[in-house]
Amino acid sequence: MAGVAAGEQPFPPGDYGVVVVGSGPGGLQTAYCLARLGIDYAAISADDAPGGMFARMPIFERLISPTKPSAPFDRTSRDYQRYDHNSLLADEEGARGLVPEFMDRSFDVPSRAEMHMALQAFAERAPVRVRYGCRWESTRREDDGMLVLGTSDGEYRCRAAVFAIGVTEPWKPKVPGFDMAPHYAETRPPREYEGRRVTIIGKRNSGFEIANGLLPWAREVVMLSPRPVNTSSIALLPIRTRYLQPYDEYARGLGGAYVLDAAIERVDRAGEAFRVVAQGTTKPGPLSIEADDVIIATGFRTPLLDLPELGVATVSDGRIPALTPFFESISAPGVYFAGNASGGAAGLLKVERAGQSTSVNGFRYNARLLAQRIAERHFDVPRERAAIEPGRIVSFLLDELTHSPELWVQRGYLARVVSFGDGPRDEGYEPLTYFVDATGPDAVAAAVELAPDASIAPVLYVRRGGNITEHQLAPHPLHVYETDDYRAELEHALSALVRIAV
């Protein structure tokens, strides 16, 4: 094992409160948060160093989420998190906002290597201890409900397990001939595609990334998948920052790049080359494309091992675990997911799929919520519920709606909650679905959501006598909600609750 002497390894096999599997950003953030709450845990990883998939991917190096090295706020401040969608969260100033420190500033989107260095720095400075080179291999539940994780180092017994294992296992649909072609994860160095005709199956992030990366080398790049590129929405997607060049070239008729909508029937050998046989979808009709190389960029699945046998339900044909709003399996109690795999929580499906749970910016907040939930449910560690002066409630919520990175990044997923059951209390953040479906004391949840007209605006959910009322606020062009108009609107929406509190 590189760099770690066996004697220095923490967390030997044994009994722990919680076991966290994985040392990518999701695992590091969860382990960090559990440690801060004083929960007895072990963190294990099959890798030999922190960083997770950022040690290898994305292949063409550039991430898709921004970090702005220059911002109106200090890098250790809470406000800065909205300008930095890649750094992990820490209470210690020295471990906050680390990604910009490693950026060469050629773009405001970090490279894979820059992100990887920042994650390693986080693990050192926070610090987060992990048992590296310890591979999770099996899972079972004992009669008393405890979970047992079999690993390459021995067995770990725990009340709750958090799998921060990414969505990292290459996945190919079962189409005849796809077995002959490499997956995105097996793409060769770009110079090896010089002068070749490359067909890429898939038009999502990884497909566009490969296509863009090969444009300077390949003779021809064809992108194929059944679903059309939605040109009106793609301008708002993260991939447009770097990866839309193939689409641009095709739309302008430049030649050499083709972005087609077709269902692939099979891939045949054609001498040294391949023939991709497909049926057009947006424009029906047969297609036959010759290619020297075919790359299958159809995405990844969560490497669940034997978790389905333990009862973990999935969506998307077994690729993603189906989760509760608090990231617990909907069907296997005590089995939690963090990191990219936390995207299987449905959230309040309104105008959009809520939140950014499949990228670092969103799942760093999920991890904090998850650690708090585990502490509460499995270890009777109550969350902090600070009392709020009734006269301060409106200012508190307006401050949240203007500044909270949780609300702005986990848009539509997380809400800041103030309850009125035993005097006004700050309940912290809760998943919005949990708030609107739970029975509980009178309370208000403040959220930020996408409106049908694509503007971003605050929404208040007021629970009174068990009934929820929704109050949509008009969007402010500069997203500043600490004004007299909004104050009056909130006072009106909360009048009944606050009057009782006073």
Next chain:
Amino acid sequence: MAASEETVSVLGRLALFADLSLPALESVAHTLDEVAFPPESRVLRRDLSGAAFYVIRDGEANVSIDGRPLATLARGDFFGEIAVLTGQPPGADVIATTLLRCFTLPGPEVEPFLIQHPTVMYRMLQDEARRLRIANTWQG
């Protein structure tokens, strides 16, 4: 994102998508998202704005108002479309009674989806007509 041959064959067996060609089914499989809910969880929420469109892949759910069940939904049934089409919040809750797996489409994507797949729109219209007839029969 749902997109395997398994999803395509599941979709092809649902009445709503029965008229689509295989390439069109693949395109639909790539367009729909999939979510799952444990028993007793709320999927559609009465009086909350901005619903999505749901088609049941597996499992069952109740349509209910104030906890009073009005109808049972099962594989192939769909809901949320009235709220999307009228722009009004749903008039009832939909609550999972078993583990429930649904294909979903966010509200704003429903109109372009139906226009792109007119046979799906026609099947949906037939279903709405049946429901209207049942509702009228009850009233009469």
